[in-house]
Amino acid sequence: MSDDALVIFTPSGKRGHFPLGTPVLSAARQLGVDLDSVCGGRGICSKCQISPGYGEFPKHGVTVAEDALTEWNAVEERYKSKRGMLDGRRLGCQARIMGDVVIDVPPESQVHKQVIRKSAAERVIAMDPATRLLYVEVAEPDMHEPTGDFERLAIALRDQWQVEDVAADLAILRRLQPTLRKGEWKVTVALHKGNHDSRPRILDLWPGFHDGAILGLAVDLGSTTIAAHLCDLRDGRVLASGGVMNPQIRFGEDLMSRVSYVMMNAGGDVEMTRVVREALDGLAQSIAAEAGADPASIYETVVVCNPVMHHLLLGIDPVELGQAPFALATSGSLSLDARDLDLKSVNPAARVYMLPCIAGHVGADAAAVALSEQPGQSEEMVLIVDVGTNAEILLGNKSRVLACSSPTGPAFEGAQISSGQRAAPGAIERVEIDPVTKEPRFRVIGSDLWSDDPGFAAATERLGITGICGSGIIEAVAEMRMAGLVDQGGLIGGPDQTGTARCIAEGRTHAYVLHDGSADGGPRILVTQGDIRAIQLAKSALYAGARLLMDEMGIDHVDRVTLAGAFGAHISPKHAMVLGMIPDAPLDKVTSAGNAAGTGARIALCNVGARDQIEATVHHIHKVETAIEPRFQEHFVNANAIPHAVDGFPSLAAIVTLPHLSFNTAGGREGRRRRG
C-alpha cells in the first residue's frame, strides 16, 4: 500500500492523490471541490457532510475498500445522536482518507447550492450570497505582543478563511471585546464579501458557534406596487413574499405625473422619498413577520426599479428624468448601507445593492429582467416586454441586445377604464364572447367558476362583481374584436350592425354590456368606446416600442416573445396578439416569465457573481430612445388598428380568423393589408 490514496469527488469529477490521514474536507479544499463548512473543520457545524461510496467503480477505475476512510468517530457520533444525520453520511472534517475512495458531495453540502426557480421558465440560481457565517478561533491577547482584538480577529479570518483585509463598523468594534470573551475566543461572524470597490466587512458577530438565519430581501419597487421576497441566504429558499401599494400613488399615478409633482411643489421629492422608504421598511417588517423571522436577520436587500423610482428612493430629485436628454444622476450599480435609505427594521449593518440602470428611461428593473431572462444568451431572437405602467422592452439574441421603454400608461392595469379596477377579488379577469350569440361569459378573481356555470351566482354573492381588471379588459376587447363587435379601427358597432342588444348607444358611440348587476344593486359593467381607445393607446405605445427595436435590429419578425411583469403573467398570449400588443409570433413561442424583474432581484441577492455579470452586461445593451425617434410616431399610428394597420400577423391568422369589419359609416378603409 502506498503512502497516498486517490480521492475522486462526485458530482464534480475532481480527483487527486493525498497523503493517508488527510481529512476529506482538506482534500476537497485543495481540489477546489465545493464542500461547505462554517466551523472551518472543527466538527461543530455539520455542513461538510459527505457520502462515501464503497466497492467497484469501473467508471472511475477504482475499488473502494471498507476501510478507505478512518472509522466513525466520537465527534460524528455526538453530532448524529444530538442532531441526526442520514445513514451512510460522514463529516468531511472528521473522516480521513486511508485508501482510494469515491466521495459524493450531496447538494445540501455545497456552498453554491443550486435553487430551481418554480416558474414557467425554470432557471437555476447558484447560491453565492454576499453574506455568510464563518466560525473562527481567535488568538488571545498577549501583553508582550500587543495588538487589538480586532486585529487578531482579522488575522484569524485571513488564516482560517482566506479573508484579507476585513473591515468593521464602530458598532461591531463596540461589541467585539465582550463577544470574544463570552465565546472564549471563538466567535461566528456574518461576513459580507468585498468586491472591486469595498473591503470584506463584518456585519454581525456572536459568541461561539452560531448557525442562525441570514436573510435577504429582493425588492421590485414598481410605480404602483412594491413587491418583495424574503430569502434564506444559506439555501436560497423563499420564506415569504408580499407586496404593498406604492404610497407615492397619491402624488401621481404614473411616473411623469410624479416628476411633474416635484416640479410644481418644492420639496415634493423629499416627501415622496420619505413615504417610499417608510413603505419599504414596513414591507420588510411585515414579510419577516409572515415568515416568523426577525427583520434584524435581514443583512442584504436588493432593489430593482425604474429610473424615477430609483432616484426617488435614493433621495435624488428626478426632474432631469422628465426632460431630454433624460440624464440619470448616476447609472451605475450602488452598494449602500440600509440606514442610508432609512431602513430601520433590518439589521443595523445591513447592506443594500441596487442594480445599474441602462438609461434615463430604462432602469434597474429592465436590467433585472435582462439578468433573469438573459436575452444575450438566447440563440433565438427574443422580444421581452415587461408590462406595467411603463413598459420595458428588450430585444436581442447572442449577437446583440437592444432596449427601450414605452409610456403605455396605466390602462393595462385597469386605470383609465370606465369599469376598471385593480386585480382584486370581484374583478372580472377572464372573458369569452360567443361569436354567434354575442353573449359573454366571464370569471372573477376569487372564484374558479365561469359566469354561466351552475353555482356562480352563489359563489360570487359575497365577492360581488365589481369591475374589470387589466387582463380582463384585454380579453374583453380581443373577444369583442373576434366576435365582430369591434372593427379593425377599434369602433364598437351599434345593435343593428352587430346584431346584439348588448351593444348599446352611449352618446354618439356605443358600449358593450359585459354584465348588468343593477337588478341586484351591483354595477353595470360596460366596455365603452373610451375604454377601447385607452387600450388602443396603450397597446400602440407598446407595439411601437417593440417595432422600433426591430427596425434598429433590422428584422421584421421575432422568434419568441416573453411577457414579463406581475401583470404579464395573467395576459393570455392569444388575446394579446389579437389586440396587436405584441408582434406576430407562433403562439407556443409566447410565454410568461412571471415577475422577471423580481426574479432578477432574487438572482442578484443570492449570487454576487450575477451582479458583476449584469454590471458588465448593461454596458452592451444598446438603448433606443422612443421619445426622440421620429419613426416612433409612425409606428404608433399604424399600431392603433386592431391588430395593426400594416403589419401582418400570419401566425395568428393560422389559428384565428378575424372578421373584416368597418363600422365607420362615413366610409372606412379596407380592413386588412398584408405585408411580409
Next chain:
Amino acid sequence: MSDDALVIFTPSGKRGHFPLGTPVLSAARQLGVDLDSVCGGRGICSKCQISPGYGEFPKHGVTVAEDALTEWNAVEERYKSKRGMLDGRRLGCQARIMGDVVIDVPPESQVHKQVIRKSAAERVIAMDPATRLLYVEVAEPDMHEPTGDFERLAIALRDQWQVEDVAADLAILRRLQPTLRKGEWKVTVALHKGNHDSRPRILDLWPGFHDGAILGLAVDLGSTTIAAHLCDLRDGRVLASGGVMNPQIRFGEDLMSRVSYVMMNAGGDVEMTRVVREALDGLAQSIAAEAGADPASIYETVVVCNPVMHHLLLGIDPVELGQAPFALATSGSLSLDARDLDLKSVNPAARVYMLPCIAGHVGADAAAVALSEQPGQSEEMVLIVDVGTNAEILLGNKSRVLACSSPTGPAFEGAQISSGQRAAPGAIERVEIDPVTKEPRFRVIGSDLWSDDPGFAAATERLGITGICGSGIIEAVAEMRMAGLVDQGGLIGGPDQTGTARCIAEGRTHAYVLHDGSADGGPRILVTQGDIRAIQLAKSALYAGARLLMDEMGIDHVDRVTLAGAFGAHISPKHAMVLGMIPDAPLDKVTSAGNAAGTGARIALCNVGARDQIEATVHHIHKVETAIEPRFQEHFVNANAIPHAVDGFPSLAAIVTLPHLSFNTAGGREGRRRRG
C-alpha cells in the same frame, strides 16, 4: 533653431527637451516637477505661477533669450489686473516654450509646499493633505450614449486628474445634477484621496471654479484637556488654536478612575462618550469662530489620544484596558466619517483619521509623538517623555525604539497638591529660593514681574496669587532641595534644621511658606510634606518607566532628552533633573518639543504619507509593560530619593552642587552614592 527646446526647472533641477509650443505646465507635469494647478491648465486658478529666468546660466549651460516663452497673453493680463500677480511671474499653463529656458517654481506654486514649524525643534511638513480641490469639465449627457452624470464626472476626474474609481455618498449624488447644470458642466470637487482601504471620494462640490477654504482640525484629546489646531489644508497654516477641559473629568481625574467609573456604573461609558464627542464638536465650532471660518469648511479631523480616550471617543467600553492583558478593541489606525463620532458642526462629509495605538497603555498620542519626534531617525540615543496625567515614554535611535507608559498621576498638573491649581492667571509658575536667606521669589501667570520686583503687588492685585501650577511646584521642590530645605529623602527640615522661620510645623511634619497672602485676604501658599510626597510618587513613576526602557535597551545613560506635552514646554530642564524626573544628561541636550502629540496630529493632517509611515512604524516600536515588569517596583523605590538613591547625575553635578542632608532624626541613610 531646432524644433524643440531645453527646459530646466529650479529648484528641482529637473530638465528635458520639449517641442516648441509646449505649455510650461505640461512640461512640468511630464518631468514630475511639483507645480500646482486646481483648474487643470485652464488659466483660471493661477496656482501654476512660475518665474522664468533670462540671460546666461553658466551653471546650467544655457542662455535664455527674451523670447524663450510666448508673449504675455490676455488670460494672464486679465488675471493680473483682477487679482494681482508679482512682476516677472507667468502662468505656467499660458506661457509656452519657444526656446531654451530656466523656470523657477516659487514655493507657493508647489503642491507639496513646505511648512516650517515654529518651535524649538524646527520641523518641515511637506503638504500632502488627504483632501484638495480639483476643477473639472464634465461631458454633457447624450441621449444616444446614456450614462449617469456621476459616471461622466468620474470619467472627467480620471481623464483630467488621473483619479481612478471615485466614489460619492448619496448626499453628493443628490446635489450633483443641479450643480453640474448651474456650472454649465464645469465643477470644482473637494476630493479625498483614497488609500489602501478606501476609494477616492468626493466630499463636496461647487458649480464652476471654486477656490474656497479646505480646513482640517488636528486634535490632541487628553485626559484633562482637549487641544486643537485649525489648519488650512492648502498651505498648512494654523489659522487658530484652542482648547477646552475634557468634560469627562467629572467622572474621574485620571484614566483608571474613569475605567472604574464604567465598571461601577452601567452605561457610564455611553455617557462619557457623549460628553467627549460634544466637547470635541463644540471645540471645532469655537476654533472655527475664532478663525472667522465656517466649521463646515472642516473636511478632515485627525485625533490623537491615549487608549482609554481612544476607546471612549469611539464608544467602546474601555474596561479591558483596566486589567491585564490590557487588550485594545482595535489597535490599527481608523478612517471614519465625522458623523460616526457625532461631529455635527464640521462638513457633513468630513472624515476623521485616528492614529494607530502602540499598545493597551501606549496610545495614538505616543504614536503621534513618535511621528513628530522621529526617535527612529535619531543617531543619538534619545529619551522622549510626554508628561501628562499619564506619561508616555519613548527611547531609541536608528536601530531600535522602545515605548512604555507610566501612571504618574495628576500631581505634575497641580492636582493632589495642597495649594495646587491648573495653569491659569494667578498661579505661581516660576520659583527661586535664595540658598543663603532661604527667602523665595516667584512669578505668577499673567505677569512678567518677579515677586521682589517693584510694582509686583500692583501688577498682581487684580490677578491675585491663587496657588501653584504644575511647573511651579516642580521648581519649588527643586529649589527647596538646592537651598537645603529638603533632604535627599524628600523630608522638609524644621526651622532649627534649616535656619528659616518659613519652615513651619504642620503636625508631625513641616511645610515651607512660599507666600502668605492672608494679610490681604488671600491664601497662604505652602509647600507641604504631602506635596513633596505626591511629587516624589509622580517623578518616581516617570523615572522608573524611563529606567525600565534603558534596561531593555541595555544602556545606563541617554544622549538626549526631549520633554514633550503641553506641560513639558514649561518645565525647566535643570529643575526637572534636580528633582530626578529624568535620567542625567547634559543640560543643553534636554529640550522641550512643546505639544509633540499635537504636532504629530498636525503632520498626519497635512501629509497622508505620514500616516502610512506611522502605521508602519508602530509595528516596529517595542512595547514594555510597566505594570507587570518586576524591576519597575525596584526602580520606583530607588527613584523616590531626590534626585535618586542609586543612580548618579554627573552632568547635573557639574553645574549644581546639592547639599548632603538628612533631616530624618531617626537616622538617615548616606545621602548620595555614585554609579557609572
